[in-house]
Amino acid sequence: MAFLKVLVQRIGYAVLLLIAVLVLNFTMINLAPGDVVDTIAADMGGANAELMAQIRAEYGLDQPVIVQLGSYIGRVLQFDLGYSYFYNRPVTELIFERLPATLLLVFSAQIFALVLGILLGVFAAQNPNGPLSHLVTLFALFGYAAPVFWTGILLLIAFSLKIPLFPVAGMRDVTIEGGFFPQALSVAHHLVLPMLTLGSIFIALYSRLCRASMLEVLGSDYVRTAKAKGLRPRDVVMKHALKNALPPVVTLAGLQFSAVISGAVLVETVFSWPGLGQLALTSILARDTPTILGILFFSALVVIVGNLLTDLVLRMIDPRVRGRG
Amino acid sequence: MTDPLLSVENLRIELAARSGMVPVVDDLSLYLNAGETLSIVGESGSGKSMTALAVMGLLPSIGQIAQGRILFEGGDMTQMDDETLRTIRGNQISMIFQEPMTSLNPVYTVGEQIAEVLRLHKGLGHQEAWARAVSLLDDVRIPDAKRRARAYPHEMSGGQRQRVMIAMALACRPKILIADEPTTALDVTVQAEIFALMRELSRETNTATILITHDMGVVAEMADRVVVMYRGEKVEDGAAEAVIRHPQHPYTQTLIASVPHLTIEAPPEQEPEPVAKSDVLLSVRDLTVQFPVKKRFGKREMFTAVNGISFDIERGKTLAIVGESGSGKTTAALAVARLVDAQAGQVTLDGTDMLGLDGEALRLARSKVQVIFQDPYSSLNPRLRAGDIVREPLDNLGAFPASEREDRVADLFDKVGLQRDQMRLFPHQFSGGQRQRISIARALSTNPSLIICDEAVSALDVVIQAQILDLLQELQRDLDLTYLFISHDLGVVQQVCDEVAVMYMGDIVEFGDRQSVFSAPKQRYTRDLLAAVPSIERANNTQRERQTTASQ
Numbered sequence: 001m002a003f004l005k006v007l008v009q010r011i012g013y014a015v016l017l018l019i020a021v022l023v024l025n026f027t028m029i030n031l032a033p034g035d036v037v038d039t040i041a042a043d044m045g046g047a048n049a050e051l052m053a054q055i056r057a058e059y060g061l062d063q064p065v066i067v068q069l070g071s072y073i074g075r076v077l078q079f080d081l082g083y084s085y086f087y088n089r090p091v092t093e094l095i096f097e098r099l100p101a102t103l104l105l106v107f108s109a110q111i112f113a114l115v116l117g118i119l120l121g122v123f124a125a126q127n128p129n130g131p132l133s134h135l136v137t138l139f140a141l142f143g144y145a146a147p148v149f150w151t152g153i154l155l156l157i158a159f160s161l162k163i164p165l166f167p168v169a170g171m172r173d174v175t176i177e178g179g180f181f182p183q184a185l186s187v188a189h190h191l192v193l194p195m196l197t198l199g200s201i202f203i204a205l206y207s208r209l210c211r212a213s214m215l216e217v218l219g220s221d222y223v224r225t226a227k228a229k230g231l232r233p234r235d236v237v238m239k240h241a242l243k244n245a246l247p248p249v250v251t252l253a254g255l256q257f258s259a260v261i262s263g264a265v266l267v268e269t270v271f272s273w274p275g276l277g278q279l280a281l282t283s284i285l286a287r288d289t290p291t292i293l294g295i296l297f298f299s300a301l302v303v304i305v306g307n308l309l310t311d312l313v314l315r316m317i318d319p320r321v322r323g324r325g
Numbered sequence: 326m327t328d329p330l331l332s333v334e335n336l337r338i339e340l341a342a343r344s345g346m347v348p349v350v351d352d353l354s355l356y357l358n359a360g361e362t363l364s365i366v367g368e369s370g371s372g373k374s375m376t377a378l379a380v381m382g383l384l385p386s387i388g389q390i391a392q393g394r395i396l397f398e399g400g401d402m403t404q405m406d407d408e409t410l411r412t413i414r415g416n417q418i419s420m421i422f423q424e425p426m427t428s429l430n431p432v433y434t435v436g437e438q439i440a441e442v443l444r445l446h447k448g449l450g451h452q453e454a455w456a457r458a459v460s461l462l463d464d465v466r467i468p469d470a471k472r473r474a475r476a477y478p479h480e481m482s483g484g485q486r487q488r489v490m491i492a493m494a495l496a497c498r499p500k501i502l503i504a505d506e507p508t509t510a511l512d513v514t515v516q517a518e519i520f521a522l523m524r525e526l527s528r529e530t531n532t533a534t535i536l537i538t539h540d541m542g543v544v545a546e547m548a549d550r551v552v553v554m555y556r557g558e559k560v561e562d563g564a565a566e567a568v569i570r571h572p573q574h575p576y577t578q579t580l581i582a583s584v585p586h587l588t589i590e591a592p593p594e595q596e597p598e599p600v601a602k603s604d605v606l607l608s609v610r611d612l613t614v615q616f617p618v619k620k621r622f623g624k625r626e627m628f629t630a631v632n633g634i635s636f637d638i639e640r641g642k643t644l645a646i647v648g649e650s651g652s653g654k655t656t657a658a659l660a661v662a663r664l665v666d667a668q669a670g671q672v673t674l675d676g677t678d679m680l681g682l683d684g685e686a687l688r689l690a691r692s693k694v695q696v697i698f699q700d701p702y703s704s705l706n707p708r709l710r711a712g713d714i715v716r717e718p719l720d721n722l723g724a725f726p727a728s729e730r731e732d733r734v735a736d737l738f739d740k741v742g743l744q745r746d747q748m749r750l751f752p753h754q755f756s757g758g759q760r761q762r763i764s765i766a767r768a769l770s771t772n773p774s775l776i777i778c779d780e781a782v783s784a785l786d787v788v789i790q791a792q793i794l795d796l797l798q799e800l801q802r803d804l805d806l807t808y809l810f811i812s813h814d815l816g817v818v819q820q821v822c823d824e825v826a827v828m829y830m831g832d833i834v835e836f837g838d839r840q841s842v843f844s845a846p847k848q849r850y851t852r853d854l855l856a857a858v859p860s861i862e863r864a865n866n867t868q869r870e871r872q873t874t875a876s877q
Contacts, residue, residue, distance in 0.1 A: 164335040224660045227383055228422075229442050229493070230415035233407075318432055319477040 021300040039287045082290030090292040102275035113202035122208025144204030152197040152270035169272035194271045213245040254310025329356035336393035362534040364548035368786035372557040416446040419494035423506040425487035429478040436474030461492040484515035505537045511648035517857040542859030582792040606640040612670035630656040632831035643808040645822035651826040692722040695768035699780035701760035705752040712748030724771040737766040758789035777809045
């Protein structure tokens with residue numbers, strides 16, 4: 001019951017937050033100079049002021065900003081994100097076409113970085129000054145410091161061109177026929193390199209934090225108790241220490257969701273991954289305001305959902321958080 | 326005579342330090358027979374806990390056994406591999422630790438933590454182990470054990486957590502139980518319950534116990550034999566009663582002499598007339614402190630920590646507030662010092678209405694009340710030099726002309742028995758007792774009219790404790806200081822106070838001068854509190870009684 005209550009409460013907050021995000025996004029986009037009509041005019045090779053005013057009136061762009069904002073929020077609440085002038089299609093349709101690809105990339109990179117980061121952190125904490133621990137640190141920092149597009153291109157050269165293990169671009173092999181299973185396999189095959197690239201940035205963060213957190217926990221009284229019970233070292237570390245060391249790492253992972261999404265934009269470009277990132281890039285260049293707003297809205301939604309998940313995972317790990325509600 | 330269950334022979338333990346390996350235990354030999362209770366006594370740093378950890382094979386990674394043998398049932402534990410040691414640890418020899426608040430894993434239920442031991446050593450299945458864990462919790466008197474087994478450590482009190490630790494340690498019916506200061510962090514009444522429980526369970530299961538403590542009163546009540554350690558070496562051992570009555574080594578004599586024991590006072594000849602106090606320095610009326618606590622469904626409720634208490638302190642006297650943790654004694658004192666906000670009441674210090682002050686007036690008024698806190702390790706800023714710590718209140722409150730401050734600080738160092746050249750050192754370069762002297766110097770710096778000692782000696786070893794108490798009393802005589810002395814230790818309180826207020830759940834349940842409260846307590850709670858204090862005299866009496874009944 002307490003759990004349900006918390007869930008409802010958190011979802012309530014999330015909705016309020018989303019509305020705030022809508023207002024903010026809309027304001028910022030309107031602060032930027034130029035609109036879609038300028039782009040259309042440029043594409044046509046120039047237009048007179050009269051024609052441009054006419055097009056603006058057609059799209060409602062001549063209304064005061066506050067009115068535009070009101071009608072925008074009203075439409076979004078009915079799941080209508082508007083119409084893309086550039087693609088000539090409803091924004092919702094555009095986004096839903098690409099959202100699954102981005103979600104797949106973001107979540108798999110996040111999970112990959114978490115699992116590997118935590119394992120490396122646990123491993124490094126066993127012998128904090130040993131050569132292997134330093135190697136982990138070095139490797140992790142390298143992943144963090146290298147620009148993501150550079151890592152991506154390097155991986156492409158290494159594992160697609162020199163050793164052709166993985167495909168160069170795209171999300172699935174269009175020549176593959178058949179049911180769900182072969183299709184999924186093909187997607188997974190395409191996913192490996194983008195996921196590694198995007199995850200590599202975050203492995204450093206997670207493994208460093210996990211190492212520090214583990215070191216602290218390993219020195220605690222209850223770990224001594226666990227040893228005094230006669231438990232095997234593996235149980236002491238993986239059962240008694242790790243669960244206590246996780247909360248800071250999970251919290252950080254939650255905060256990093258936004259960074260993962262911005263990283264995804266670059267990775268999608270490098271690997272021609274058909275996700276929101278590519279769409280974002282083209283619509284920004286085209287001043288396609290409704291699409292940009294739609295993408296921002298969904299990015300915010302993903303971040304909020306990610307944080308909600310983080311909260312729930314934390315509650316699962318730590319009973320003391322549960323008590324607080 | 327049969328071989329002892331455990332014998333430690335010529336044990337030498339070394340710790341890695343910057344200067345190389347430093348011995349913390351040297352040439353220690355001791356033995357433990359089946360079913361008996363051996364007490365290892367000594368101050369912090371004497372090597373008693375290291376000895377226990379060495380027996381468990383749990384020395385910190387910077388420590389090692391450099392020499393000697395630890396024989397358990399004839400096998401040398403220092404030569405065993407980890408695999409064999411693990412079958413002994415928690416099974417044949419188990420241990421309970423000093424800090425019940427942190428020794429249990431916060432993310433598993435207490436039932437699981439006990440059941441885990443049984444699954445590991447006894448090969449029980451999940452259900453059997455759980456059922457057994459519940460019955461163990463029942464054995465250690467956790468009420469409603471079946472339901473409480475599903476509780477997490479943070480949902481239990483300190484005393485209950487230590488009971489869980491005992492249940493966990495006794496789960497596999499070990500031959501030896503090592504208890505390292507198991508009650509130091511607990512209230513006296515809880516301590517008495519825990520000891521009674523340990524005595525009863527170890528008798529039932531014929532478990533031999535090694536009890537590590539710094540408290541001679543505890544030794545007198547619990548131990549058959551005692552080993553006294555000082556700076557890593559054994560200085561004396563023998564039957565507990567003999568050692569306590571006729572200590573041979575000077576250190577043992579100091580140790581016994583410094584125990585702040587309760588002396589039996591003659592009751593006052595007649596009820597003291599309630600005389601009107603002439604020179605009241607601090608007057609507290611109907612002081613109430615409440616804290617908001619979040620309850621279910623977001624309703625805010627108030628928890629009343631201090632429930633409308635009133636008392637007066639005369640200039641130059643000491644009032645002690647005693648009580649167990651959660652009684653509100655510290656909160657009351659901090660409210661007087663305006664470190665915690667009071668919801669209602671009046672506090673008048675030397676004619677000033679303390680609760681009415683705010684902003685700059687309050688800041689300046691702080692020069693009149695200073696606090697000496699419990700933990701000298703965490704209450705001093707580690708980045709400031711000792712001299713600056715003492716000087717800061719002077720600069721901050723402008724108590725003395727700037728030109729005199731340097732001399733003032735040096736003077737204070739003299740007063741509290743520190744060297745002037747120590748002013749340049751940092752807190753970590755001092756011992757616990759010396760740090761508390763720094764705290765005292767800091768508290769004295771602004772010439773306050775009231776000094777609040779919040780468990781000021783509780784964290785110190787008995788010998789150091791006695792020195793600090795002497796210092797406080799000397800300063801009181803010389804400087805005509807007034808103390809509000811907060812403590813849970815009745816022995817200490819009896820030594821320093823003129824009047825006592827006993828607090829229980831936010832109320833003052835008994836108030837009076839020292840003599841009448843200690844010799845003729847009126848309230849049942851006060852009597853319980855006094856009875857729970859481990860005392861050498863009382864233990865001797867009961868032992869003598871036991872012997873007389875046995876010989877009859």
